Amino acid sequence: MNSDNVYRLPIRIYYEDTDFSGVVYHAAYLKFFERGRTEALRACGVHHSELLAREEPLAFAVRKMTTEWLVPAKIDDLLEVRTRFVAAKGARMILDQEIWRDEVLLARAEVEAACMALSGRPRRLPEDVVSRFFS
Numbered sequence: 203m204n205s206d207n208v209y210r211l212p213i214r215i216y217y218e219d220t221d222f223s224g225v226v227y228h229a230a231y232l233k234f235f236e237r238g239r240t241e242a243l244r245a246c247g248v249h250h251s252e253l254l255a256r257e258e259p260l261a262f263a264v265r266k267m268t269t270e271w272l273v274p275a276k277i278d279d280l281l282e283v284r285t286r287f288v289a290a291k292g293a294r295m296i297l298d299q300e301i302w303r304d305e306v307l308l309a310r311a312e313v314e315a316a317c318m319a320l321s322g323r324p325r326r327l328p329e330d331v332v333s334r335f336f337s
Contacts, residue, residue, distance in 0.1 A: 207286055207287065207336070208284050208285065208286045209238070209241060209242035209245050209284070209286075210282050210283070210284055211237060211238045211242075211283040211285070212281070212282055213280075213281045213282070213283055213301075214278070214279075214280055214281075215275055215276065215277055215278060215280075216277070217277060219275075219277075220276070224277040225275070225276055226274060226276065226277075226279075231269070231301060231309050232269075234281070234283050234301060235267075235269075235301075235311050235313065238283035238284070238285040238299055239297060239299070239313065239315070241285075242285040242287070242297070243262075246287075246334040246335055246337075248331055248334055248335075250262075253331075254320075258319060258325070259319070259320050260317055260318065260319065260320075260325055260328070261317075262295075262315045262316065262317060262318070263315065263316050263318050264313060264314070264315050265294070265314045265315060265316045266314040267313050267314070268311065268312045269311045270309065270311075271308070271309045272307055272308055272310070273303075273306055273307070273308045274308070275301070275303060275308050280303070281301050281302065281303050281308065282301070282302045282303075283299065284299065284300045284301075284302065285297055285298075285299050286298045286299075287335040287336060290327050290335055291327075292324075292326055292327070293317045293318070293325055293326055293327060294315070294316055294317075294327075295315050295317070295327060295332075295335070296312070297313045297315070298310070298311075298312055298313075299311045299312075299313060317331075
């Protein structure tokens with residue numbers, strides 16, 4: 203994490219991310235957002251494997267995502283996924299994410315993720331995890 207509490211992840215656009223015209227297929231952005239969230243967690247010291255190894259194994263699941271696509275990305279573009287933790291309360295955390303190409307905002311998402319036991323039932327976010335999001 204940097205001083206503005208935004209984690210930045212570079213993403214290169216490959217042929218597999220695009221449609222026949224070289225434009226990024228809309229569902230590919232969901233993968234980019236997912237990678238951004240995972241790497242932001244990792245930068246905070248929260249690793250999925252460690253959550254799964256706890257006495258009560260935990261995982262995150264996206265509960266709700268609002269997305270907006272503004273400008274298309276194209277093959278060979280170098281993008282930056284920016285992820286910021288906004289809130290964490292109870293079993294939920296809220297993140298804001300943006301995808302940029304240079305100084306152009308291409309897409310954004312507001313994500314609500316839930317902390318869950320492997321049974322699928324919600325679990326309160328552990329305090330030792332939450333404290334890492336905003337430090």
